[in-house]
Amino acid sequence: MTHRNPPSPKVTEQHPKSGGCKSAFCDFPAPLSAVAAMAETDRCYYCYDAPCMKACPAEINVPQFIHRIAEHNIRGAAETILSANELGGMCARVCPTEVLCEQACVRQAQEAKPVEIGRLQRFATDQYFANPGKPLFKRATDSGCKAAVVGAGPAGLTVAHRLARQGHDVVLFDANPKLGGLNEYGLARYKTSSEFAQQEINWLLSIGGIEVRTNRKLGQDFQLADLTAQYDAVFLGLGLGAVNSLGIKEPALPEIREAVEFIKELRQADDLGTLQVGNHVLVIGGGMTAVDAAVQAKKLGATEVTMVYRRGEADFKASAHEINWARENGVTIQCWAKPKAIHSEDGLIAVSFVKTATQHGRLVETDEHFTIATDMLLKAIGQRYQPWSETLQPTLKNGRIAIDDECRTSIVGVWAGGDCVDGGQDLTVDAVRLGKLAAQSMDRAMRLNAQMSPILEKEVSNG
Missing domain, CATH: 3.50.50.60 (FAD/NAD(P)-binding domain)
Structure with missing residues (x-):
């Protein structure tokens, strides 16, 4: 010994x-200066059917946003990024770009030095958030539907923003005093400041139609059965609560x-x-x-x-x-x-x-x-998934919530995504990917139910 x-x-x-x-x-790596960013855009080939875009779980149009930076169109670059990934500013800081988009970059194969996609993405989003001007996105006409989102991490925030954009009302629950999940509480301080995490969330909430309820824990302050009875759709973005x-x-x-x-x-x-x-x-x-x-x-x-x-x-x-x-x-x-x-x-x-x-x-x-x-x-x-105290529980697979290819759980009207689901990759960008899939499915389901409800009520009234 x-x-x-x-x-x-x-x-x-x-x-x-x-x-x-x-x-x-201090931030690592340091953000690009305007001069360095412009020089880096010159290295992009603006590939057709770009491999970097295919390698991005959020499917950001990388050549397009880089081209817009080159044209000094920062707002346009930010719009390209944020329309595909509401948390594009945070992902630019914490995504393992070296094994995702940058690994797929043609420059990587030719020179073993890819275009610095992550730092360019951060440049665009930082510049935009510093002076956002008029909103990039507007809420659609009120749908009359209401969804509950439990967990304000990357997946939950993505769902809330996308549903709100579609005109649905959203109530966002989180057990912590601040929104953000791991982006607020679980990242190294040198990767991103708390101020940026909240700045990005404030922008995300500015779309309107999202009511925030913090310090509210599932299984303690409310139950899933209550949510399924009160809301048209429910999303669980619970993360991994146990170690x-x-x-x-x-x-x-x-x-x-x-x-x-x-x-x-x-x-x-x-x-x-x-x-x-x-x-x-x-x-x-x-x-x-x-x-x-x-x-x-x-x-x-x-x-x-x-x-x-x-x-x-x-x-x-x-x-x-x-x-x-x-x-x-x-x-x-x-x-x-x-x-x-x-x-x-x-x-x-x-x-x-x-x-x-x-x-x-x-x-x-x-x-x-x-x-x-x-x-x-x-x-x-x-960490591992931790069920809450309640009889109504979704089916698990490999110790996490089982979902289908639309992020639907075994409970009708309940979707899930992020680290808490089977197949989740414990990455912010993957949580965004799952949030996008869930929001799309929830939107379709709520609209279909809204269309069918009057028909069913009429059939019941006619006996």
């Missing part, structure tokens, strides 16, 4: 050298935290200098949340941050770009190890690991062990 990183006595204070200042959390356990005994210590809660606290902090961080931080997990937590712990002043994942680097849920970003920020990455026990004494923690390997495609434990000492353990091993 080997030991690493003996922690200093009970350290959870802000260090004088800390990156807790705002400058350490996975390590599968070992976990002492109830303040030094052991869920990474999602650490990130949430950091996102909502007014003064980063007041946040507590250990000297030697250990993050268990290999996804985007693990990277975000590890890098931000380092930026807050941790002397050493180590990420440990049970499989190899090729199996990380985080992209290669994110993994490289973690290393650039001084995070040590340890693969092929899983935790076996947590030992604690007087606020000092040591985690025992067993090294792993694959045999015939299966993960197995080896005879080799090691221990990492830490004064702050962040668990980032994934």
